[in-house]
Amino acid sequence: MPREDRSGSVAMPEDALLGMRDVTMRFGSRVVVDSLDLAVKPREKLAIIGPSGSGKTTILRLAMGLERPSAGWIRIDGQYLWHTERNGALIAAGERQARRARRAVGMVFQQFNLFPHMTALQNVTEPLIHVLALKRSEAHDRASDLLTRVGLATHFDHRPAQLSGGQQQRVAIARSLALRPKLMLFDEVTSALDPELVGEVLNVIRDLAHTTSMAMMIVTHEISFAADIADRVLMFDHGRIVEEGDPQVVLRQPQSPRTQQFLKAILER
Amino acid sequence: MSDQSTPTLRDYLPLLFQGVPVTLELTFASIIVVIIAGFTFGLGRSSKSRFIRWPAGFAVEVLRGSSAIAQLFWAFYVLPFLGIDLSPFVAGIAVLGLNGGAYFSEVVRAAFASVPKGQTEAAVALNLSSWFRLRRIILPQALPLMVPPFGNALIDMLKFTALLSLVTIQELAYRADAIRSVLADAGPVYGLTLLIYFAISLALSAIVQRLEVVVNRWAGRTGHVQDASASPERRSSGVPRWAFGR
DSSP states (O other): OOOOOTTOSSOOOTTOSEEEEEEEEEETTEEEEEEEEEEEOTTOEEEEEOOTTSSHHHHHHHHHTSSOOSEEEEEETTEESSEEEETTEEEEOOHHHHHHHHTTEEEEOTTOOOOTTSOHHHHHHHHHHHTSOOOHHHHHHHHHHHHHHTTOTTOTTOOGGGSOHHHHHHHHHHHHHHTOOSEEEEESTTTTSOHHHHHHHHHHHHHHHHHOOOEEEEEOSOHHHHHHHOSEEEEEETTEEEEEEOHIIIIISOOSHHHHHHHHHHHTO | OOOSSSOOHHHHHHHHHTHHHHHHHHHHHHHHHHHHHHHHHHHHHTOSOHHHHHHHHHHHHHHHHSOHHHHHHIIIIIGGGGTOOOOHHHHHHHHHHHHHHHHHHHHHHHHHHTSOHHHHHHHHHTTOOHHHIIIIIIHHHHHHHHHHHHHHHHHHHHHHGGGGGGGTOOSHHHHHHHHHHHSSOSHHHHHHHHHHHHHHHHHHHHHHHHHHHHHHHHTTOTTHHHHHHHOGGGGGSSSOGGGTOO
8 A cells, every 4th residue: 555654754665574664662761762764675684783772672572563662653564563544544453453463473582482381392383273273283294394494303392491592492483483474583582592502593593594585683693693694784772773784884894983883892792 | 875964075076077068168168269369359460450450459458458257247247237148158258268369369460470471472472362372371380380379278268167156157166166065174075176177188288289280280291390300401491490390
């Protein structure tokens, strides 16, 4: 649908998979995301970097519909997250509309958030059965394919507590992938891992980035990883985009002093 | 064979033991009220809407903050004047159950609050329905935590049923007291009554232990513990070992 853009600012590309317009998120008096305009195209791999507390995780939580923005709208795959459109005007909508829009999105969390009382396999099959209404046997097939693909063919019946952090995170990735989202969100997925387990998780994501058509938004501190897989990098600070563009530019020859300073601090760690 | 003129405890044993089913009935009826009231108040107090949260909090504070005996007398002697004529049984069960429920509501609230927020968020991100979230994600993690305190509540109810002797219900304590008044010696009848309460409470503990196994199995926690400690890999999970021990 063509949209009237009364503000006259950057028009949202019609082919955007995710669109955020003028999105602001306040917690009390603190502005965490400040009038953000963002579009993610289908298949696009977008990396988001920035200091902690800059609001980058909040962008993902907004895109997933875990937070409701204080102002602005978010549209995913043609569905508004918290609005419906009537006679060309946007009307606030509730949880039911949000559920419709969330179908296109999946998210992997920093703390994995696997269901501890279910096996690795059940963690993947249960949403397939109850959200996509797959038959148990179909769900089992899809789940075992995916778990095998993330290198856990021998761990189907393990509980999360019996798995290492890296293994848990790979189950979490398989669990999200199984629902076949068009957009996957990765929220600092290696930050809670022991250093020697980071590689196995990054390799899985790298493989996905290179072999699937899913769009991805990746919040990460792994700069070389971001440079490797991202089509576009976004530097975020104090709730605003500081700099964005090609990873070779933003990560290798940043123009903004804030980005230069941030990358210097990270690389000298 | 006892002398006609001086009755002994033996003559009154049937009378005393007839109090046991009454006491059990009161205990089970009030624990059902405890469960219903506990979940209602507990979930009410964790509601997002203050129009639910405040009344629930008020009810809990009133029930916890005033004497159960005073409430009992009130339900038994005052409510009839207000046109609410409850049988001693119903009044007694309601007062005991609501009291126990007020305490148990804190257990319910704490158990739900102990489930990490990330569990709900992951379920939302997977687009699971709120009913599935409650039934298959949150409850299996919260319910096992409630079972041991539930055992306490059950035994509390057993002991509190003795209060109902004050409002003419002929349960165990009432009968013990009546029998004591016709016997020369109070020791044996009260001693036996203590033993009966103790035996019932042992039986209730055994039931709760069994319940714990059943709930843990339903919640998918069986095998969890042994397997977990057998696995060398779980050291590297971020979750401390004690979090899964029971």
